[in-house]
Amino acid sequence: MKLRLPFAPLVALRFLREGRMQTLLILAGTTGGVAVIVFLTQLITQLQAQIVDRVLGTQPHVVIRPLEEANRRAFDDPASTAVIEPRAQRLRSVDQWENVARLAAAMPGVTAVSPTVTGPAFAVRGQANKSVALMGIDAERYRRIVRMEEYMVAGRFAVDGTRAVIGSELAKDLGIRLEDKLRVALPNGRDELLQVGGIFDIGNKDLNRRWVFVTLPLAQSLLDLPGGVSNLDLTVADIFDAQAIAERLQGATGLTVDSWMQTNAQLLAALRNQTVSNNLIRSFVILIVALGIASVLVVSVVQKQKEIGILRAMGASRAMILQVFLIQGALVGAVGSIFGSLLAFGLLNMFSAIYRNADGSPLFAAELEPRFIVLAALVATGVGLASALIPARRAAKMDPVQAIRS
Amino acid sequence: MSDAVIELAGLTKAYNVGTPVETEVLHGIDLSLAQGEFAALIGPSGSGKSTLLNIIGLLERPTGGRLSIGGRDTAALSEAEITALRGRSIGFVFQFHHLLPAFSALENVMMPAIIARGAPDDEAEATALQLLDAVGLKAHAHKKPAELSGGQQQRVAIARALALRPRLILADEPTGNLDTHTADDIFALLREFNRQTDCACLIVTHDPRLAARCDRTVRLVDGRLAADC
Numbered sequence: 001m002k003l004r005l006p007f008a009p010l011v012a013l014r015f016l017r018e019g020r021m022q023t024l025l026i027l028a029g030t031t032g033g034v035a036v037i038v039f040l041t042q043l044i045t046q047l048q049a050q051i052v053d054r055v056l057g058t059q060p061h062v063v064i065r066p067l068e069e070a071n072r073r074a075f076d077d078p079a080s081t082a083v084i085e086p087r088a089q090r091l092r093s094v095d096q097w098e099n100v101a102r103l104a105a106a107m108p109g110v111t112a113v114s115p116t117v118t119g120p121a122f123a124v125r126g127q128a129n130k131s132v133a134l135m136g137i138d139a140e141r142y143r144r145i146v147r148m149e150e151y152m153v154a155g156r157f158a159v160d161g162t163r164a165v166i167g168s169e170l171a172k173d174l175g176i177r178l179e180d181k182l183r184v185a186l187p188n189g190r191d192e193l194l195q196v197g198g199i200f201d202i203g204n205k206d207l208n209r210r211w212v213f214v215t216l217p218l219a220q221s222l223l224d225l226p227g228g229v230s231n232l233d234l235t236v237a238d239i240f241d242a243q244a245i246a247e248r249l250q251g252a253t254g255l256t257v258d259s260w261m262q263t264n265a266q267l268l269a270a271l272r273n274q275t276v277s278n279n280l281i282r283s284f285v286i287l288i289v290a291l292g293i294a295s296v297l298v299v300s301v302v303q304k305q306k307e308i309g310i311l312r313a314m315g316a317s318r319a320m321i322l323q324v325f326l327i328q329g330a331l332v333g334a335v336g337s338i339f340g341s342l343l344a345f346g347l348l349n350m351f352s353a354i355y356r357n358a359d360g361s362p363l364f365a366a367e368l369e370p371r372f373i374v375l376a377a378l379v380a381t382g383v384g385l386a387s388a389l390i391p392a393r394r395a396a397k398m399d400p401v402q403a404i405r406s
Numbered sequence: 407m408s409d410a411v412i413e414l415a416g417l418t419k420a421y422n423v424g425t426p427v428e429t430e431v432l433h434g435i436d437l438s439l440a441q442g443e444f445a446a447l448i449g450p451s452g453s454g455k456s457t458l459l460n461i462i463g464l465l466e467r468p469t470g471g472r473l474s475i476g477g478r479d480t481a482a483l484s485e486a487e488i489t490a491l492r493g494r495s496i497g498f499v500f501q502f503h504h505l506l507p508a509f510s511a512l513e514n515v516m517m518p519a520i521i522a523r524g525a526p527d528d529e530a531e532a533t534a535l536q537l538l539d540a541v542g543l544k545a546h547a548h549k550k551p552a553e554l555s556g557g558q559q560q561r562v563a564i565a566r567a568l569a570l571r572p573r574l575i576l577a578d579e580p581t582g583n584l585d586t587h588t589a590d591d592i593f594a595l596l597r598e599f600n601r602q603t604d605c606a607c608l609i610v611t612h613d614p615r616l617a618a619r620c621d622r623t624v625r626l627v628d629g630r631l632a633a634d635c
Contacts, residue, residue, distance in 0.1 A: 006525040014508035310504045313465060314518045315493015317486055401465045404504060
C-alpha cells in the first residue's frame with residue numbers, strides 16, 4: 001500500500017524539496033531559533049528552580065508568629081500630646097498555637113506544620129563560648145519543613161531528652177565531636193548540659209554556627225515559655241502559592257504571617273527580571289524566525305508563479321493554493337522544532353559538562369522536559385503557519401493567466 | 407444547439423476598464439463549438455487569440471457578452487464554481503507544455519484528478535498510465551519533465567489535458583516550438599483523441615498547414631471574427 005498524500009501536503013512537500021538550498025537555509029534558521037529558545041528556557045527554568053530550592057531548603061515557606069506588642073494610650077485625648085515609645089519585643093508564645101496549627105494544617109495547599117521554640121543562648125565549652133540560636137523542635141515534624149536528614153554529616157537528626165543536633169561550624173569552633181557534651185547558657189540564668197547526637201552541614205556557614213536543635217519541652221523550659229511555641233513553620237505544595245496562603249492564614253488567625261516571598265523579596269524580583277529578559281529574548285528569536293520563514297516563502301511564491309498558474313488552470317482553487325503555502329510554513333516550523341530540540345539537547349549536554357559547581361557536580365542537569373519539546377513544536381508550527389500567511393495569500397490571489405505568462 | 411460545448415454571444419473583453427488607457431481587445435465575438443468539433447483558431451499576433459482562448463478556458467472573465475460552457479451561462483458563477491467547472495470540463499495544452507517540474511510525468515498526468523478528488527487514488531494512476539501509454543510514453547512515466555525531450559513533454563501535456571476526459575480541449579500553439587516532424591505527431595495525437603473521445607478541440611496555431619487539416623478554421627483579426635469556414 002503506497003502512502004498517498006492529499007493534494008496540498010503533496011505539492012507543499014515537492015515545492016520544499018525542489019527549492020533545496022532555500023529549504024535547507026530556512027530549516028537551519030528555524031532549527032537554530034528553536035534550539036536557542038528551548039535551551040534557554042530549560043536552562044533558566046532549571047537554574048531558577050535550583051536557586052529557589054537552595055534558598056527554601058533552609059527556611060519554611062510560611063511562618064506564623066505572634067503579633068508584635070505595641071504601646072497604646074489608655075485615653076485618646078486629642079488635647080494633649082504624648083511620646084509613645086516603641087516597646088521592646090519579648091519572646092512570647094503564639095496564642096493557642098495548637099488550634100492555630102490545626103487550622104493551618106487543614107488549609108488547602110499546606111503540606112506540613114511544625115511548631116518551633118527559638119531563642120538566644122550561649123554554647124559554652126571550656127573557656128570558649130559562642131552565641132547560638134536554640135531551636136526547640138519536634139524532629140519528625142521539622143524534617144518536613146527543612147530536609148535536615150540530607151544535611152547530616154555525623155549522627156542522626158533526632159532530639160531526645162538532652163540530646164541535641166548542632167552545625168558543623170559550631171562543632172569545629174568548640175572542638176566537639178559526636179557524643180561530646182556541650183553546655184548551653186541562657187540570658188535568664190538557666191543552663192543545661194547537652195549531648196551532641198548529630199552534626200549537620202546545611203551549606204550556610206552562619207546557620208552551621210548558630211543552630212542548636214533540642215527537644216520542644218527542653219527549649220520551652222529553658223526559654224521560660226512552658227507549653228508555648230514562638231512560631232509555627234509551614235510547608236506548602238506550590239511555593240508560589242505561599243503568599244496567598246499566608247494572607248489567608250493572616251485573615252483567619254489575626255497573627256503575623258510571613259511567606260518566603262516577602263522575606264526574600266529581592267530574590268523574587270531577580271527571578272522575575274530574569275523571566276522577563278528571557279521572554280524578551282524568546283520573543284525576538286520567534287520574530288526573527290518568523291521573518292525568515294516569511295521572506296523565503298515570499299521568494300518561493302514568486303519563483304513558483306508559473307506552477308501556481310498551471311495548478312489553477314487545472315482546477316485548483318485559491319484555497320488549495322493557500323493551503324500549499326501554509327503547509328510549507330507549518331512544515332518548516334515543525335521539522336525545525338524537532339531538529340532544534342535535538343540541538344538544544346546537545347547544547348545542554350555540552351554546557352552541563354563545561355559548567356560545574358564548586359563541588360564538581362554539574363550546574364544543571366542535561367535533560368529536556370518533554371513539555372518543552374511539545375511546546376516548542378506547537379509554537380514553531382504556529383509561527384511557521386502565521387509567517388506563511390502573507391506569502392500564501394499572495395499566491396492564492398495570483399491571476400492564473402498572468403502567472404502562466406510570466 | 408443543444409450539443410454546443412461552448413457558445414459565445416457578443417463577447418467583449420477590455421483591459422484597464424474605467425481608466426484613460428482602456429483598451430478593448432475583443433469586440434463582440436459570436437462563436438459556438440459543437441461536440442466533437444476540431445477547430446483551428448488563427449490570426450496575426452495581437453489579434454486577441456490568446457485572450458479569447460483564456461476567456462473560453464475560464465482563466466479570464468469577459469467584460470461583456472455571454473459565455474456558456476456545456477449550456478451553462480458562466481456569468482452568474484462564483485469564483486469557486488468557475489474553478490471547479492474549469493478543472494472538470496476543460497483540458498489545456500500550452501505552448502511551452504507547462505508541466506510541473508517537481509513531479510514525474512505520471513504525477514503530472516494524475517494532477518487534474520488529484521486536484522478534482524483531493525488526493526491521488528488508484529483510478530487516477532490507472533487512467534494516467536493508460537494515457538501515457540496512448541501517447542507512447544509509458545516507459546518514461548517516472549521521469550521528470552526535465553529528463554524528457556520537447557516532443558515528449560508536449561505528449562505528457564496532452565495526456566494531462568485528457569486526464570479527466572474533458573468535453574473541451576484548448577490548445578495554445580501546442581506545436582509552436584517543435585520541429586515539423588514532431589509537430590505533425592502531436593497534431594495527429596490531438597486529432598486521434600478528438601475522434602476517440604468526441605471532445606471539442608480549439609487549437610490556436612500559426613501554422614497554416616496544420617490549420618488546413620482541421621474541420622474548421624476560425625480567423626481572428628483585430629479582435630473580430632474575420633472568417634469562419
